[in-house]
Amino acid sequence: MSREDRQRQLLDVAWQVVRAQGSDALTLGYLAEQAGVTKPVVYDHFVSRPGLLAALYEDFDKRQTAVMDAALADCEPTLNATAAVIATAYVECVLTQGNEIGGVIAALASTPELEKIKREYEAIFLEKCRKVLSPFVGEGAITQAGLRAMLGAAEALSQAAASAEISAAQARDELFATILAMVARATAGATHTAD
Template sequence: MTKLPRDQRRELLIDQALEIVRTEGADALTLATLAARAGVSRPVAYEHFTTRPGLLLAAFQRLEDRYVEQLRSALSSPPSNLLAVAEVMSRAYFNCHADLGAEGPAISAALKGSDEMAAQQRAMVGEYVAIMLKALRPHSRLTDEQLSLRCIGMLGAAEAMANETQVGKTTVDDAIAALTTMIASAA
């Protein structure tokens, strides 16, 4: 790897880390394998991520940022009726999940039990809920607390349905339809 500014090198290392997870699984991702694959020294990899969990968290954060970006983009001009808003939200979630592949669940599984991962997932859920709440607020008579709790439940359901799509137990279209109905009826 040629000499790059620190932030660009970090992004390229995360790209390479995600490729390793995609092709070989999360267990294959270590700082040493990343350094070897990226053509940098081990100290460079350690300088950027310090530990394997730090590397996994950085990769997971990249994926989460993409999820949030796609949801924000999809809702930048929200439709005027609840069912259409629910469908936009559902499509954004499952299309992003399909685009990003199995890396997110693999990295999440590799970090189970990590306090840092739990904190990162709580922050991500909080961000998602805030976006959902803003989009659903004009269509709901629930209090913000009630609607927020329902959004948390819908995200849990969406994650479970996404897992079902990944193992081929349902289609993305069926998952989108189911989540759209859940969101519309819960708001």
Template sequence: MQVKNTKIVADKRTSGRLPKPERRQQLLETARVIVREEGADRLTLGHLAVRAGVSKPVTYEHFETRTGLLIDLYRWIDTERITAFRTLMAQENRPAKDTVLALAKAYLACGTDQGDEFHAVGAALAGSDEKAGVYQELVDAVIDMFVEVLRPHSSVRLESLALACGALVAAGDALTCAVTRGKCSVAEAEEMFSTLVGAVAQGKR
């Protein structure tokens, strides 16, 4: 799932003519490598064109503005994370304790597997009204997943469970950021997050 940490150079895939969906995917992958290797500040449409081995008009055709590029990259990384989380949580009929541990480990694993790119892109979009809308859309999707996973094991009212899951998502993202920045170990983050998830799952009406 994670993009290899290598520089992308122009080759037949980058310099040749690709169908539009494939070209867009290639540009997003290249943009992600730029953020990882050089930082989000270096991600411009012009620099993306150079790294991807295409002309500048090609990048403008797909994203129009730098903000548009950042938003699409932000959405793509998070969608990838959500898909991986759903895959890891696909097993049904887990006991409550196993569900709590699996959710904690899966969410943190999917977040840390992205490296620090997601947080870096989010920081680059800070203050953007467009980013705020996209961010809330992504957060709501994750909250819905948490509710779906925990609802069979929780006696909390649905409305309260959704609020609690919103707090869990924020905590999970904060712990993911702490791990990727070396502030705590994966084991420490998992222990803390599973405790929080367990408290929500065992909540009373």
């Protein structure tokens, strides 16, 4: 098996462990046992538990980015279509990954190094959102605070949908409304600044 294929296999098994038993159960030794490989194989790929958790988050982020990029490339260049793509892509990616992404995110916050990785990926996502939404704010600007509020809403709504507290449609609709409100506020800010 190629190194890339082995890494994919180990990540898939790691996701299964997190899904079935939670992120606390995920150790490199346990992953080796579940994947049917020796511990050195797992350590060679991830070095440490934080390295494994970071790889899982990166795996999730890559899938989320690919889904969103493909949908943005195919959507109409309107605010409603763009906001719908962002909302749908975010919620659907979390739902596809299930409740386990919440455990990985919580584990990522447990150390400064892992929190830094999470923040780096968030910054990339937020900048992408700023870029695709900026054409709809005229002379205004989407603020970092607005983007952070949108991300907080996206995370909370997606997790609520993943735990069946609300429906996926409710999560998408509320996130869509949040994105529109952020853009409206940026647009209004430009109007007030010009006065």
